[in-house]
Amino acid sequence: METKRGSIYDRNGKLLAGEGKIYSVGFVPGKMRKDNAADIEAVSRLLGISTEAINDLLNASYVKENTFVKLANIEEKDKATETELLRIAGIQIKSISGRIYPYGEDASHLVGYVRTISKDELKENIGKGYSSASVIGQVGLEKAYEDKLRGLNGYDIHIVDNKGNKKKTIISREVKNGEDIKLTIDINLQKYVNQQFKNDESATVVMNPKTGEILALCSTPTYDVNDFILGMTESKWTEIKSDQREPLYNRFSSSFVPGSSFKSIIGAIALTNNSITADEDLGTSGKQWQNNSSWGTYNITTVKTYNGPANLRNGLVYSDNIYFAKVALRIGKDTLENNLNKIGFNKQMDFPIAMTTSKYSADGVDALESEIGLADSGYGQSQLLVNPLHMATMYTAFVNNGDMIKPYIEYKEDVNSPEYFVKNAFTEEAANSVKEGLVQVIEDENGTAHNVKTEGIKLAGKTGTAEIKKSKEDEEGTEIRLVLCIYSR
Numbered sequence: 001m002e003t004k005r006g007s008i009y010d011r012n013g014k015l016l017a018g019e020g021k022i023y024s025v026g027f028v029p030g031k032m033r034k035d036n037a038a039d040i041e042a043v044s045r046l047l048g049i050s051t052e053a054i055n056d057l058l059n060a061s062y063v064k065e066n067t068f069v070k071l072a073n074i075e076e077k078d079k080a081t082e083t084e085l086l087r088i089a090g091i092q093i094k095s096i097s098g099r100i101y102p103y104g105e106d107a108s109h110l111v112g113y114v115r116t117i118s119k120d121e122l123k124e125n126i127g128k129g130y131s132s133a134s135v136i137g138q139v140g141l142e143k144a145y146e147d148k149l150r151g152l153n154g155y156d157i158h159i160v161d162n163k164g165n166k167k168k169t170i171i172s173r174e175v176k177n178g179e180d181i182k183l184t185i186d187i188n189l190q191k192y193v194n195q196q197f198k199n200d201e202s203a204t205v206v207m208n209p210k211t212g213e214i215l216a217l218c219s220t221p222t223y224d225v226n227d228f229i230l231g232m233t234e235s236k237w238t239e240i241k242s243d244q245r246e247p248l249y250n251r252f253s254s255s256f257v258p259g260s261s262f263k264s265i266i267g268a269i270a271l272t273n274n275s276i277t278a279d280e281d282l283g284t285s286g287k288q289w290q291n292n293s294s295w296g297t298y299n300i301t302t303v304k305t306y307n308g309p310a311n312l313r314n315g316l317v318y319s320d321n322i323y324f325a326k327v328a329l330r331i332g333k334d335t336l337e338n339n340l341n342k343i344g345f346n347k348q349m350d351f352p353i354a355m356t357t358s359k360y361s362a363d364g365v366d367a368l369e370s371e372i373g374l375a376d377s378g379y380g381q382s383q384l385l386v387n388p389l390h391m392a393t394m395y396t397a398f399v400n401n402g403d404m405i406k407p408y409i410e411y412k413e414d415v416n417s418p419e420y421f422v423k424n425a426f427t428e429e430a431a432n433s434v435k436e437g438l439v440q441v442i443e444d445e446n447g448t449a450h451n452v453k454t455e456g457i458k459l460a461g462k463t464g465t466a467e468i469k470k471s472k473e474d475e476e477g478t479e480i481r482l483v484l485c486i487y488s489r
Contacts, residue, residue, distance in 0.1 A: 002175070003150070003151035003152055003175050003176060003177055003178065004019065004151060004177040004178065005018075005019070005099065005114070005135070005149050005150060005151060005177075005178045006145075006148060006149040006150075006151065006177070006178030006179045006180045006181060007019070007180045007181075008111060008141060008142075008145075008149075008180070008181050008183065009180065009181070009182045009183065010182075010183055010185045010186060010187040010190075011182065011183060011184055011185060011186055011213075011215075011411055012186065012187075013182075014102075014187050015102055016101065016102070016103060016107055016111050016183070016185075016187065017099065017100070017101050017111050017141075017142065018099070018100065019097055019098070019099065019100070020076065020097070020098070020099075020100035020102070021076040021095050021096070021097065021098075021100075022073050022074070022075065022076065022095075022096050022097070022098040022100065022229075022230065023073065023074045023075070023076060023078075023082060023093050023094070023095060023096075024070055024072075024073050024093070024094045024095075024096050025047065025070070025071050025072050025073070025074055025085060025091065025092075025093050026068045026069045026070040026071050026091070026092055026094075027043075027054075027057075027058060027068075027069045027071065027090045027091060027092070028065075028066060028067065028068055028069070028090055028092050029058060029063060029064070029065055029066075029067065029069065029090065030064075030065030030066055030090075031089065031090040031092075032089055032090030033089045033090070036089070036090070039088045039089055039090065040054050040055065042084075042088055043071065043085065043088060043091065046081055046084055046085055047071055047072045047074075047081075047085075047233065048072075048233035048234075048235045048236055049071060049072060049233055049234075050234065053234075054071060057069050057070075057071065068092055068094070072230065072231050072233070073096075073098070073229075073230040073231050074230060075100070075226060075230065076095075076100075098229065099113075099114055099135070099229055100226070100229070101113065101225045101226050101229065103187055103190070103191065104224045104225060104226050105194070105198075105222045105223060105224045105225070106187070106190055106191045106194045106195075106222075107185075107187065107190055107194075107225075108140070108222050108223055108224065108225035109139075109140060109217075109218070109219040109222055109250045109251075109252065109253075110140055110141060110185070110190070110217050110218070110353075111140050111141050111142060111225065112137060112138060112139040112140020112141055112142035112143055112144075112225070113137075113138055113139065113140070113142055113225045113228045113229055114135040114136060114137050114138060114142050114229075115135060115136070115138055115228060115229075116133070116134070116135055116136075117130055117131075117132065117134045117135065117136045121136055122134075129152045134150075136150070137149065137150075138228075139250070140250075140353060141181070141183075141352060141353065141409075144352035144353050144354075145181055145352060148178065148179045148181060149178040149179065149181065150178050151175070151176050151177045151178035151179075152175070152176040157171050181410060182410070182411040183214075183409055183410065183411055184213035184214050184215060184408065184409050184410070184411050185214065185215060185216060185217070185409065186215045186216065189206060189215050189216045190215075190216040190217070190218060192216075193206065193216045193218045194218045194220060194222065197218065197220045198220050198221060198222070199220075199221070200220055200221075201220070201221065201245055201246075201251070202218075202219070202220050202251065203218070203219050203251035203252040203254070203256075203388045204216060204217070204218040204219075204220075204252070204388075205217060205252060205388050205389050205391075205392040207389075207392045207393075207396070207407055208415075209392075209395065209396040209399045209400065209405060210396075210399065210400070210405070210418065211405070211415040211418050212396070212405040212406050212407045212408050212418050212419065212421075213407075213408065213409075213415065214389075214407055214408065214409045217252050217389075217409070218252065219249070219250050219251040219252045219253075220251075221243070221245045221246075221247045222247055223240055223247045223248060227240075251388075252388050252389065253353055253354065253355050253356060253387070254356050254387070254388075255356040255357070255358055255359070255385040255386055255387045256385065256386065256388070256466065257380065257381065257384060257385060257386075257466035258380040258384055258386040258391060258464060258466060259379070259380040259381065259464035259465050259466030260319045260321075260379060260380055260448075260462065260463060260464035260465065260466075261380060261391065261462050261463070261464030262379070262380030262384060262386065262464070263315065263316060263319065263324045263378070263379055263380065263462065263464075264316065264395070264398070264434050264437075264438060264462050265343075265394055266324050266327055266328055266331070266377075266378050266379075266380075267312055267315070267316065267324070267327065267430075267433075267434050267437070268397065268398075268402075268425075268426040268430045268431060268434045269331060269335075269336065269339045269340075269426070269430075270327045270330060270331050271312075271426070271427065271429065271430030271433055271434070272339070272402075272426045272427045272430040273331060273335050273339065275327065275330040275331045275332075275335070276312070276327055276330055278311065278312045278313070278433040278437075279309075279311050279312075280311060280312075281309035281310055281311055282310045282311070282323055282326045282327070283310055283326075284305070284310050285310075285322045286305060287301055287302055287303075287305060288300070288301050289301075289302075289322045289325070291325075291326075291329065291371060291375065294371070295371070295372060298372055300321055300322055300325045300375060300376070300379075301321065301322075302318075302319075302320050302321040302322045302323075303319070303321075304318050304319075304320075306318050306320075306446070310322075310323050310326075312433060312434070312437050313436070313437045313440055315327075315437075316434075316437035316438060316440065316441050316462065317437070317440050317441055317444050317446055317447045317448070318446060318448070319441075319448045319462075319463065319464075321378075321379040324378040324379045325375035325376065325378045325379060326375075326378070327378055328374050328375055328377055328378025328379075329371065329374060329375055329378070332374075333368045333369065333374055336360075336368060336374070336377070337360070337368060340360050342422065342425065343394060343404065343422050343425045344358060344390055344393070344394070344404075344421065344422065345357075345358045345359060345360055346358075346359060346360075349387070349389065349390060349393075349407075350406070351389065351407060351408075351409070352409060352410070355387045355389050355390065356385075356387050357387070358385060358386045358387050358390045358391075359383070359384070359385050360377060360382075360383065360384050361383050362383045362385065363383075365383065367382045367383035367384075368382075380464060380466060381466065389407060392407070393405065393406070393407055393421050394425070396421075397422075397425045397426050397431050398431050398432075398434055398435040398438065398460065399435065399460075400431070401428040401431055401432065402424055402425055402426040402427055402428045402430065402431040403420050403422070403423050403424060403425060404420060404421040404422040404423075404425045405418050405419070405420060405421060406418070406419040406420055406421040407421070435460055438460035438461055438462055439458065439459070439460045441460070441461055441462055441463075442459045442460065442461050448462075448463045449461045449462065449463050
């Protein structure tokens with residue numbers, strides 16, 4: 001009595017993972033041509049299986065003239081491959097039921113996939129109703145919601161007489177099918193985002209900042225999850241593993257140096273703790289600055305100089321590293337640590353898919369202990385590492401009067417009573433002052449995000465470019481570019 005695994009749907013009821021038709025492709029030896037080398041070569045090309053592997057299957061001891069020798073599975077929608085295969089003598093295609101992922105690579109890192117349970121997984125899950133034939137979620141939501149999705153098989157153990165008649169039931173259990181899960185994800189938006197960034201190494205979070213609903217969660221480059229379900233060919237696996245862009249690496253669950261996108265958070269912390277006022281001029285310093293001679297040859301540099309006061313608005317508009325380094329020093333180590341911990345640093349986020357914890361120090365080194373480390377943290381460098389979902393969550397405070405909204409991905413009807421990730425993360429005055437600065441980052445023609453200005457829509461946002469270098473002199477380091485944008489009413 002087999003259970004049925006629950007399905008996963010987007011917010012509009014579109015199937016993201018569930019039962020569907022799969023085509024099983026194989027040779028029937030008795031229907032193959034005697035001179036079949038060209039046919040085997042053609043099948044090898046279409047299915048990505050070596051001719052040696054096909055011949056090994058055909059020559060197995062159990063194979064008879066009428067045996068269906070399975071070679072691979074293909075998607076039902078792959079009509080072109082199906083048509084070409086059916087032109088080859090001896091090929092037979094059977095329709096079977098299986099777990100399908102209709103949106104393939106557009107949702108692979110998010111949805112994940114299942115596979116037959118391994119011996120080690122079976123040992124780890126003793127007593128939970130799994131058998132050697134069970135499937136189990138491997139990554140993404142398939143793994144995160146495994147207990148809800150899987151269900152339980154039924155059984156009936158009883159005593160029978162010598163005629164096979166049932167005399168007494170010893171133990172029985174009814175089949176319990178897995179639960180269906182409806183997400184906040186809009187798969188059309190998810191597809192759009194994935195296509196926009198498919199050639200980039202990127203992570204994207206699209207979140208409703210008023211409700212916490214996650215509308216899209218993408219990591220690129222990606223892979224087609226159906227390859228794992230249908231049967232990964234050796235050539236496909238080699239292609240994925242040798243890709244230096246690491247398509248199997250889930251970037252939205254990882255953490256990155258935030259760069260200038262973190263200046264908004266530093267500004268909000270400073271205002272909340274009265275370390276500065278929004279209009280206070282911290283003084284212009286040209287393109288290079290150090291706090292005192294103890295810094296030796298180390299200088300903080302900024303890209304652009306400007307006329308006018310070095311205040312919060314101009315610091316954000318021109319993305320002034322020096323201004324925010326000074327702000328971080330004003331805040332001080334203890335206050336900055338306390339406030340970063342308050343808004344979720346060094347804590348695991350409560351989210352179905354495990355997210356890497358955001359940190360301000362790494363490798364056992366207190367990055368904020370030194371004056372230079374503290375100053376560098378002011379503009380999102382030093383040892384700051386922030387998870388993309390956590391960053392999006394922090395930015396919700398700027399449209400919620402200082403409250404950070406809790407993100408969620410399982411759909412619910414009531415969106416009028418959002419949960420809070422951190423209540424009073426910043427003061428209302430601080431949050432709104434930063435928001436107005438972020439509006440000017442887009443509205444002001446000198447703003448670093450002015451190119452995304454859209455007529456008729458009031459946007460607030462911040463760009464960021466983080467340097468990943470071994471040292472200040474390293475000329476071969478890489479850069480991470482970030483853009484955060486919120487709709488501001």
